[in-house]
Amino acid sequence: MVYTSIELTCGAGIATLTFNRPKALNALNTILLEEFADALEGIKKDESIRVLILTGSGEKAFVAGADITEIATLTPLGAKKFAQRGQDVIGRLQALAIPAIAAVNGYALGGGCEMALACDFIYASDKAIFGLPEISLGVIPGFGGTQRLPRLIGANRAKEMIFTGKHLTAVEAKEIGLVNKIFAPEELMAAANETAQLIAGKGKASLCAAKQTLNQGLNADLATGLAIERDAFALCLASQDAKEGTGAFLEKRKPVFTGGLND
Numbered sequence: 001m002v003y004t005s006i007e008l009t010c011g012a013g014i015a016t017l018t019f020n021r022p023k024a025l026n027a028l029n030t031i032l033l034e035e036f037a038d039a040l041e042g043i044k045k046d047e048s049i050r051v052l053i054l055t056g057s058g059e060k061a062f063v064a065g066a067d068i069t070e071i072a073t074l075t076p077l078g079a080k081k082f083a084q085r086g087q088d089v090i091g092r093l094q095a096l097a098i099p100a101i102a103a104v105n106g107y108a109l110g111g112g113c114e115m116a117l118a119c120d121f122i123y124a125s126d127k128a129i130f131g132l133p134e135i136s137l138g139v140i141p142g143f144g145g146t147q148r149l150p151r152l153i154g155a156n157r158a159k160e161m162i163f164t165g166k167h168l169t170a171v172e173a174k175e176i177g178l179v180n181k182i183f184a185p186e187e188l189m190a191a192a193n194e195t196a197q198l199i200a201g202k203g204k205a206s207l208c209a210a211k212q213t214l215n216q217g218l219n220a221d222l223a224t225g226l227a228i229e230r231d232a233f234a235l236c237l238a239s240q241d242a243k244e245g246t247g248a249f250l251e252k253r254k255p256v257f258t259g260g261l262n263d
């Protein structure tokens with residue numbers, strides 16, 4: 001597929017996907033969502049990729065939301081399909097086996113905030129703005145915001161954001177646990193890449209097991225979560241990377257993880 005609304009670059013175990021409709025502040029329209037879904041499939045199949053970074057092109061926006069020109073024309077049935085499509089694609093992002101980092105360089109509003117919420121953590125530039133402003137359009141978040149935001153920052157804070165539609169600065173977003181770290185705009189991608197490199201140097205099987213265990217455990221009671229962890233730990237130990245990691249420690253050298261998910 002030829003991409004017109006996203007850009008994808010891959011190298012050294014890191015895929016960087018850039019939302020690329022800067023004139024519309026990278027708003028999520030049908031074409032962009034199709035291209036995004038296609039790119040995720042490619043990333044899933046590429047054994048060499050261990051981390052994904054998402055960011056937006058231009059200086060103003062990560063993603064300013066779902067495309068309002070499309071939303072404005074939807075019938076209720078069309079709107080349900082539109083939300084289903086968005087939820088499905090963003091669900092595939094969350095379900096990606098490898099870690100995903102959102103590098104939020106500007107507006108992350110509505111569907112853009114929902115996209116970032118489906119990543120494993122968020123780095124932000126000090127110019128970033130977060131919000132779920134759908135209430136001001138007479139609608140509500142439709143790409144997972146009413147569900148993922150309260151799970152991350154708590155119900156009452158999420159309600160305040162969703163009922164008011166207010167924009168949050170990067171500092172405010174960090175205070176409530178939405179953002180992990182804040183950087184100067186020109187340092188954001190270098191910082192995201194540095195962390196991605198650190199992650200990409202680890203074993204793929206253990207990275208994916210850690211992500212899966214965390215995500216599954218968050219939706220389970222503690223005893224179930226601990227059982228998931230035990231099984232995943234045991235499975236990791238059978239991997240080539242576990243032999244390399246423990247062996248390297250005992251031999252007092254740095255491990256070189258080359259295993260894939262099937263080794």
Ligand code: CAA
Binds near residue numbers: 137
């Ligand atoms: N959809 C379509 N186009 C958008 C857009 C969006 N979500 N956000 C911005 N744009 C377009 C603008 O229409 C404008 O286009 P033109 O130049 O052709 O007029 C261009 O991007 C630049 O935007 P502005 O001139 O508005 O830029 P600004 O700096 O004055 O304001 C902004 C920036 C505060 C982000 C403002 O654009 C804005 O409020 N955008 C909408 C944000 C929003 O409501 N997002 C939620 C969308 S609904 C949703 O996402 C539902 C869901 O959960 C699935």
